[in-house]
Amino acid sequence: MANSMTGFGQHTVYVDQTSISVEVRTVNHRFFDLSLKIPRSFYVLEAKVKNILQSYFGRGRVEVYVTVEGQGLVERVVDVDWLLLDQYINHMTVIKEKYLDKHDLSVDILPNLEEIFIVTEVEKQTDQIKKAFIDAVNIACQQAEQMRQTEGSMLIEDILKRMKNIDKITNQLHDRRDTVIKDYHKRILDRLSNYTAEINQTSDPRIFQEVALLAEKGDISEEITRLHSHVEQFIDTANQVAPKEIGRKLEFILQEMLRETNTIGSKANDPQISNWVVDLKTEIEKIKEQIQNIE
Template sequence: MTAFADGEINVENLTILCELRSVNHRYSDVSVKLPERLRFVEADVRRLIGDKLKRGKIECGLSYKKHPSAQSFNINPETVQKLLAATTEIETHMANPRPFSALDVLMFPGVQQDSETDRDELRDKIITLLNHTLDKMLDTRAREGAQLAGLLADRCEKIGQLVDAANLRMPEVLNNLRTKLIARVTELVAEPNFDRLEQELALMAQKLDVAEELDRLQTHVTEVTRALKQAEPIGRRLDFLMQEMNREANTLGSKSSDRDMTQISIDLKVLIEQMREQIQNIE
């Protein structure tokens, strides 16, 4: 979701400038910075950004500059008259009257006023500019998203390979456990009850069985692969899937009594964490 785009458009004697920045964020957080003259379009700007960007911390800045050829002094006569009347009254209280110069009057707040620009035309131009800038940002994010999709698909493939390796390893793990326990019991008991021992082994194997965890991991991998092909926001869904995959990998590790299975669990968690970090950049 990290991206930047800018653009500008001319309207009458002004050039309107737009800058958009987005960084990673779990939800949508839109911040808009506008000069007072453009404050009337804030609601339209927020609505348009919200329609096109569903996730990320987004900063939108709009500003304007006057064309050099349009520089002029537009005087507010009413303000000037009030200022001069106030000056006359103040001078009556001064021992040595010092009347303001014309330049002093010109610098007083409110004396100069901007020429009015048609608001409807200005709004239409700003929306056109914002749409264009948003499209540029979306193009940038789409290119980065395509690269991330490739990386995530590669890690999904590796997770699938680890799940297959765990499934192949599990029967041998249970058989090794059975052999070790029988040998140990035989050493300790002169005449072991093998029927009872088989029952205990069956219960232990049930507790150590990770078939369900491996099946769910494979299901989540399939869902991630499917989601990556969708043309809609999938970031939050992928966040949830990463949580579930990490839960299954942790359970696999906690049930493991075999070095190879423990290593598979660790490798799974490393891959899932790498994916989780990359998913923060996906809307």
């Protein structure tokens, strides 16, 4: 069955003193649109993560949020600015020689000279951390995909019910078609009779030819046939066992159905058919709204 484009998945993994949490959110979009927000330490895996996401989701906006907590990914390292320290030592030597009697200066004050100590954080990327992160991405994607499948099944179920109603109305249009043509034919003759009472209609075949041509313009047989065909094609597409991005195809079929419905409404000068056309448009618009979220 078809997939919805709305889904959510979340998974957290723990490595030593670090937790890595991955959230995947998906919503409807005409194309595959990815927003990937990951820590700088995982930039090296960005291409791999994108490939994983595209293997799960063919269409929709996909937002991925990665949160890292703990110290397992960072190691703090202390370094010394030796050039600066040499200058301190040289100046301290001069100071001690010049002011030895007044001040007792020693190297004990060095820890207070924060400028000479440089503390940096080195990010660690072990194979264990990389694997844990990729596993979390996969599991979050699987959860989001499952949600999309569940919602997609519900959408298709409701859409097919509406499509069966459309098929029912189309059958009613077909059954009424002959009656409408006869009524239309009679109305044309009656009007001709009122305006051209002096013409002997039975003796002039051209009158009947013109009436037939006018009546044919109001014939909706071809539109009904195409509408039946579109309904069957829509149902077959929606019932595909392993669909791949069928949303666009369903949108196109629905657009063609709406086109045929509008033509029927403009050609058939009949109150009952006009009511059915309104019902058809209502069902098509409701289906159109739902299809916007089909992958």
